[in-house]
Amino acid sequence: MAKYILIESRDPFESNEVPHQYELAASLAREGNTVTLFLVQNGVMPARRSSRSDALARLAKGGVEVLADELSLRERGIGGDRLVAGVAVATIDVVIDQLADGRKAIWH
Amino acid sequence: MEKKKFTLVLMDAPFENARTVSGLRLVDAALRKGHDVTVFAYEGAAALTFARQTPHANAVHGRDAAQEDHPLPREWVAALFAAARAGGQTLDWINCGLCVDERGVGEFIEGARRGSPADLWKAAEASDNTLVLGAK
Numbered sequence: 001m002a003k004y005i006l007i008e009s010r011d012p013f014e015s016n017e018v019p020h021q022y023e024l025a026a027s028l029a030r031e032g033n034t035v036t037l038f039l040v041q042n043g044v045m046p047a048r049r050s051s052r053s054d055a056l057a058r059l060a061k062g063g064v065e066v067l068a069d070e071l072s073l074r075e076r077g078i079g080g081d082r083l084v085a086g087v088a089v090a091t092i093d094v095v096i097d098q099l100a101d102g103r104k105a106i107w108h
Numbered sequence: 109m110e111k112k113k114f115t116l117v118l119m120d121a122p123f124e125n126a127r128t129v130s131g132l133r134l135v136d137a138a139l140r141k142g143h144d145v146t147v148f149a150y151e152g153a154a155a156l157t158f159a160r161q162t163p164h165a166n167a168v169h170g171r172d173a174a175q176e177d178h179p180l181p182r183e184w185v186a187a188l189f190a191a192a193r194a195g196g197q198t199l200d201w202i203n204c205g206l207c208v209d210e211r212g213v214g215e216f217i218e219g220a221r222r223g224s225p226a227d228l229w230k231a232a233e234a235s236d237n238t239l240v241l242g243a244k
Contacts, residue, residue: 007239009127041126071133092130096137099237100112107241 003034003103005095008043010108012052018043021108022055029063036103038095039087040069044078053084060086067094111197112143112236117228119243121152122161122181128153131241132181135188139197146231148223150204151243156181157201157220158213182217189219202227 006025012018022037029035037059039047046052047068060066067090068083080089099105116138118131131147138145149156163178165171185201192199202223208214214222232238 009130040130091137092133093137093141095134095239096114096141096143097109099114099138099239100109100141100143102237105237105239107239 001032001034003098003101004028005036005038005098005103005105007038007040007095007105007107009041011042011045012055013045014042017108019055022059024106025064026059026062029059034103035063036065036067036094036098038067038069038090040072040092042072042076044068044072044076047073047084047087048078048082049084057084057086109141113146113234114138114143115146115148115228115231115235115238117238117240118147118149118153118156119151119241122156122158124152125243127241127243128156128181132184132188134239135199136191139188139192139195139199142195142197144198144200145192146200146202146235148202148204148228148231150207150225150228152207152211154203154207155211155213157185157203157216158182159215159217185220186217189217200231202231204228 008021010018025035025037046056056066066087068087070089070091116134120127135145161180161182163173165173166176189199201220203220205222205224
């Protein structure tokens, strides 16, 4: 099976396309692929427990590795203790490592 | 880690979007990890290396240009070139010539070069991976 990194830069309150990207990650994982969803810029906003963060928790339970960019979190004042379960903090270096690993990459 | 080649495609004009900063952070991360990077800058991103970007003062807050220390994308890119040289990596920054001409931003900082959409294809073909930071 294939490996993917989907990079989400938008907040679901900002763009109605974001849930479609989440569903893409979920469906790829359901098909047995290795999937990372890397949240960056305003994409980290739903990582803070809120009315829109359940979607990320479901992705994590469904086998998607959900990572939130440390700098983006810090810019927005989101501490590690405020993150929804299943979301881990990571640096942007992860994106490079996964590109080096040959993952198919999509930026949204 | 084995050295890889990446192509990064940028579209956003300077000062307009956080994607520019994220794109440059990715270039920085790749160089720090010892990889070579080709950046294909088109549409508004063709102006990121425009040599005539100039800082300004802030009259409202009473700061002169030096005090205001206005950040300029051309300086960020110049710093990436310096980092690549220091680390022995290659940073190839290609501005799409069509986009450069449309915008009149043909004066580049040292290191950036003019190219064409064909260079994007060539770079992607020669790379281990390619990432496009779309503007929409």
